[in-house]
Amino acid sequence: MTSTEAFKELPRDIAAVDVKGMTYVFFVNSNHQLCYLKSPGPETDDYEPKIVKSKDGDLKVKCGSRQIAAVSWQGENGTEIRVYVIAAEKGQCETKGYIQEVAFSSSTDWEHGIFGFEEDGRQYVDKDASLTACIHTWPDKTDIKVFASGKGENGRPKITMHQYSYGHKKWLPKVISNKVSDW
Numbered sequence: 147m148t149s150t151e152a153f154k155e156l157p158r159d160i161a162a163v164d165v166k167g168m169t170y171v172f173f174v175n176s177n178h179q180l181c182y183l184k185s186p187g188p189e190t191d192d193y194e195p196k197i198v199k200s201k202d203g204d205l206k207v208k209c210g211s212r213q214i215a216a217v218s219w220q221g222e223n224g225t226e227i228r229v230y231v232i233a234a235e236k237g238q239c240e241t242k243g244y245i246q247e248v249a250f251s252s253s254t255d256w257e258h259g260i261f262g263f264e265e266d267g268r269q270y271v272d273k274d275a276s277l278t279a280c281i282h283t284w285p286d287k288t289d290i291k292v293f294a295s296g297k298g299e300n301g302r303p304k305i306t307m308h309q310y311s312y313g314h315k316k317w318l319p320k321v322i323s324n325k326v327s328d329w
Contacts, residue, residue, distance in 0.1 A: 158212035165218050165225050169193075172216050172229050178207045180214075180231055180248060198229070198248060202257050208234035208243035208273075215279040219288055224252030228259060230277050230292050235270075244268040245277070245292060245308065261292065261308070261317050269308055269319055272296040287312060293322075303329045 157173035164170075167188040175181045175197075183193035198205060211232040218227045226249070233246035245268075247259025262268050276295045281288055292308040298321070305323040310316070 159214050161214045161216035161229070163216045163218035163227055165227065170216070170218075170227065172214050174207045174212045174214060174231065178209055178234075180205055180207060180229065198256050200248065200256050200258055201254075205246070205248060205258065206234055208232045210273065211243055213275060213277045215277040215292065217279045217281045217290060219281055219283050221251075221283075221288060223254070226251055226288070228279065228290060230261070230279055232271060232275065232277070233262060242270055243273065243275075244270045245294060247292075261310070267316055269294070269306075269317065292317075 154176040157175070160171055160173045162169060162171045169185040171183040171193065173181055173183075180198040182196055182198065184196060185191075185193050208231075211234075213232050215230040216227065218225065220226070228250075229248045231246055231248065232243040235242045235244065245262050247261035247263070248256060249259035250256050271294050277292065279290065279292045281290050283289075290310055294306050294308065296304055296306065298304045303323070303326075304321050306319050307322045308317050308319050311318045
């Protein structure tokens with residue numbers, strides 16, 4: 147990918163992670179593709195532009211959506227990176243979008259993550275949702291939390307936390323902003 151292909155438009159949102167001195171800066175390009183700039187090492191400013199190519203199918207981000215979140219850690223499989231974007235239902239540019247996890251592991255390369263891959267467990271979000279993510283590493287596992295803004299059924303603003311449950315083997319949503327009375 148050349149820099150002119152990656153940057154036809156200025157990214158509206160970016161997310162960065164650092165892995166062993168290598169920095170990845172993720173963004174969505176004007177062709178609705180998840181891209182990143184990767185530093186060749188800690189001593190240079192010449193980042194290499196790349197498009198995320200998933201081994202298990204095409205990854206298209208929802209039209210008009212540029213929201214992105216990313217986290218990284220060192221796990222059992224070496225380097226782990228998770229990127230969260232808003233994917234289009236059935237790959238089409240319609241108004242409905244859901245949170246899709248894109249996963250990288252030193253042992254598997256890029257692939258669709260569990261969050262959003264199966265249709266019955268998808269978490270749909272508002273078209274203008276903001277995303278962020280964080281992790282907590284325990285000795286035996288890593289907890290990942292993904293937060294999304296949106297509106298509740300009553301039209302009130304809300305923030306939902308999505309957390310992977312090892313007991314249930316799925317992502318569970320929980321509204322965390324019920325005590326907020328004045329937005």
